[in-house]
Amino acid sequence: MEFADKFQKDFYLNFIKDDRWRYIVNGLGVTLKVTLFAVLIGIVLGFVVAIIRSTHDKAGSMSKFLRGTLNVLNFLCNVYLTVIRGTPVLVQLLIIYFVIFASVRIDKSFVAIIAFGINSGAYVAEIVRGGIMSIDQGQFEAGRSLGFSFTKTMMLIILPQTFKNVLPALGNEFIVLLKETSVAGYIALEDLTKGGDIIRSRTYSALFPLLAVAIIYLAIVILLSQLLKLLERRLRSSEK
Amino acid sequence: MKNNAKIAFDPEKDPLISVKDLKKKFKGLHALNGVSLDIYKGDVVFVVGPSGSGKSTFLRCLNRLEEPSGGEVYFEGVEITGKDVNINLHRQKMGMVFQQFNLFPHMTVLQNMIIAPMQLQKISRADATEMAMQLLDRVGLKDRADAYPNQLSGGQKQRIAIVRALCMKPDVMLFDEPTSALDPEMVGEVLQVMRGLAEEKMTMVVVTHEMAFAKEVASKVVFMADGVILESGTPDEFFNHPKTERLQSFLEKVL
Numbered sequence: 001m002e003f004a005d006k007f008q009k010d011f012y013l014n015f016i017k018d019d020r021w022r023y024i025v026n027g028l029g030v031t032l033k034v035t036l037f038a039v040l041i042g043i044v045l046g047f048v049v050a051i052i053r054s055t056h057d058k059a060g061s062m063s064k065f066l067r068g069t070l071n072v073l074n075f076l077c078n079v080y081l082t083v084i085r086g087t088p089v090l091v092q093l094l095i096i097y098f099v100i101f102a103s104v105r106i107d108k109s110f111v112a113i114i115a116f117g118i119n120s121g122a123y124v125a126e127i128v129r130g131g132i133m134s135i136d137q138g139q140f141e142a143g144r145s146l147g148f149s150f151t152k153t154m155m156l157i158i159l160p161q162t163f164k165n166v167l168p169a170l171g172n173e174f175i176v177l178l179k180e181t182s183v184a185g186y187i188a189l190e191d192l193t194k195g196g197d198i199i200r201s202r203t204y205s206a207l208f209p210l211l212a213v214a215i216i217y218l219a220i221v222i223l224l225s226q227l228l229k230l231l232e233r234r235l236r237s238s239e240k
Numbered sequence: 241m242k243n244n245a246k247i248a249f250d251p252e253k254d255p256l257i258s259v260k261d262l263k264k265k266f267k268g269l270h271a272l273n274g275v276s277l278d279i280y281k282g283d284v285v286f287v288v289g290p291s292g293s294g295k296s297t298f299l300r301c302l303n304r305l306e307e308p309s310g311g312e313v314y315f316e317g318v319e320i321t322g323k324d325v326n327i328n329l330h331r332q333k334m335g336m337v338f339q340q341f342n343l344f345p346h347m348t349v350l351q352n353m354i355i356a357p358m359q360l361q362k363i364s365r366a367d368a369t370e371m372a373m374q375l376l377d378r379v380g381l382k383d384r385a386d387a388y389p390n391q392l393s394g395g396q397k398q399r400i401a402i403v404r405a406l407c408m409k410p411d412v413m414l415f416d417e418p419t420s421a422l423d424p425e426m427v428g429e430v431l432q433v434m435r436g437l438a439e440e441k442m443t444m445v446v447v448t449h450e451m452a453f454a455k456e457v458a459s460k461v462v463f464m465a466d467g468v469i470l471e472s473g474t475p476d477e478f479f480n481h482p483k484t485e486r487l488q489s490f491l492e493k494v495l
């Protein structure tokens with residue numbers, strides 16, 4: 001009975017007393033919000049970068065001005081990809097918070113959304129670029145031979161197929177990002193991890209709050225993975 | 241539209257397509273070494289020759305899917321290889337059919353057919369659908385309008401690819417080995433559709449290995465070797481009285 005007693009006491013201390021469960025629930029809300037918006041930014045940014053890069057590689061003849069612009073854009077994209085994928089996301093977060101937004105008072109979750117969005121965009125870009133490159137060249141030629149411009153061929157023929165192909169990988173990126181946002185506590189953003197850690201620092205008992213945090217992450221990841229599998233199956237069957 | 245300006249082009253007298261000294265180089269390899277050819281309205285030109293002789297490259301230069309390295313292509317009086325030409329406008333009038341069909345897998349048969357007329361010629365969905373259904377009926381695939389491409393056989397796919405191109409009401413149809421990817425039992429159904437087009441006096445340029453078919457429907461047969469046209473003539477001249485040794489030995493091998 002001693003164990004049950006201790007369990008109950010610890011549970012009360014860590015979650016019930018002073019409404020400490022709010023740290024977990026509010027933190028979960030912040031984590032989900034940051035992840036969701038960061039993924040959206042990542043997808044937009046990733047598609048833009050991927051389209052620029054594959055246009056640069058693929059598009060045929062064009063005016064000197066367009067080609068020059070494209071070369072510059074492509075160069076900038078490569079710098080972005082190299083820097084973002086070559087440095088830890090935490091360092092990027094800290095730089096954006098303490099250097100770029102140093103002199104402005106700004107919502108921390110906004111900073112986190114920007115930082116994780118920019119980070120995610122680099123990985124999404126490579127996913128999407130792979131997706132575009134994996135579309136048969138004949139699709140492209142069929143579009144152009146009907147009279148579609150490069151842009152229209154992209155929008156109507158290549159990207160819809162790409163999107164369908166990369167959807168599972170994008171879902172996976174969402175899962176990865178969800179876990180990566182757990183370092184947001186470094187800029188004192190009270191996300192799920194930070195929420196658990198705050199409880200730990202108040203109650204001096206680490207097991208319960210941190211275990212709760214871990215279980216919540218795990219539950220969300222498992223749920224998302226299952227949804228993703230379902231989606232993949234749906235996509236595959238609609239092709240048949 | 242300045243790009244569509246036609247310089248005194250008479251479709252009954254002037255060639256629909258005029259190719260002058262066309263050259264194409266791929267990184268040191270000369271795929272086309274100066275090809276000249278006039279194609280008139282209603283012509284059914286077959287292009288034959290050994291593998292690697294430049295047949296596909298020639299065909300793909302006609303609508304600039306391949307960018308020529310030299311020479312000119314005139315289409316309906318406009319030099320489409322010229323600077324500042326909006327090639328997209330001209331391609332709308334040049335249908336192309338590929339060996340690998342290249343149907344859009346994320347669209348139904350009907351969507352495949354109506355997307356270009358709706359997007360590029362601003363034809364209403366209702367009108368485009370009506371036209372598409374008529375064409376489908378003609379090739380015996382009306383009941384497959386809502387199918388997706390990978391629910392179709394190769395022969396069906398290629399028939400759809402042909403009518404998809406026809407939906408743009410092109411003035412010329414370009415075919416690059418339309419039956420080469422097909423199982424033998426499906427070749428006939430595709431050739432039947434092409435035969436119908438030829439009978440309707442559609443201008444066609446066909447790259448093929450189907451010699452019997454060329455003999456039957458061509459108005460002119462062209463023999464390509466090493467990136468040039470070595471010989472050309474009516475099917476009778478071409479197949480029964482070949483002049484060059486290269487063509488004679490080629491015909492011996494393939495007939």
Ligand SMILES: Nc1ncnc2c1ncn2[C@@H]1O[C@H](COP(=O)(O)OP(=O)(O)OP(=O)(O)O)[C@@H](O)[C@H]1O
Nearest residue numbers: 266269270271289290291292293294295296297298
């Ligand atoms: N994109 C390319 N890059 C480099 N070389 C090419 C390219 N396309 C074609 N070639 C080369 O150009 C030459 C002509 O090729 P082409 O495809 O026009 O021949 P073809 O007559 O159509 O042959 P086949 O009957 O095998 O289709 C070949 O030597 C080929 O290897």
Ligand SMILES: [Mg+2]
Nearest residue numbers: 295296297417
């Ligand atoms: Mg070929």
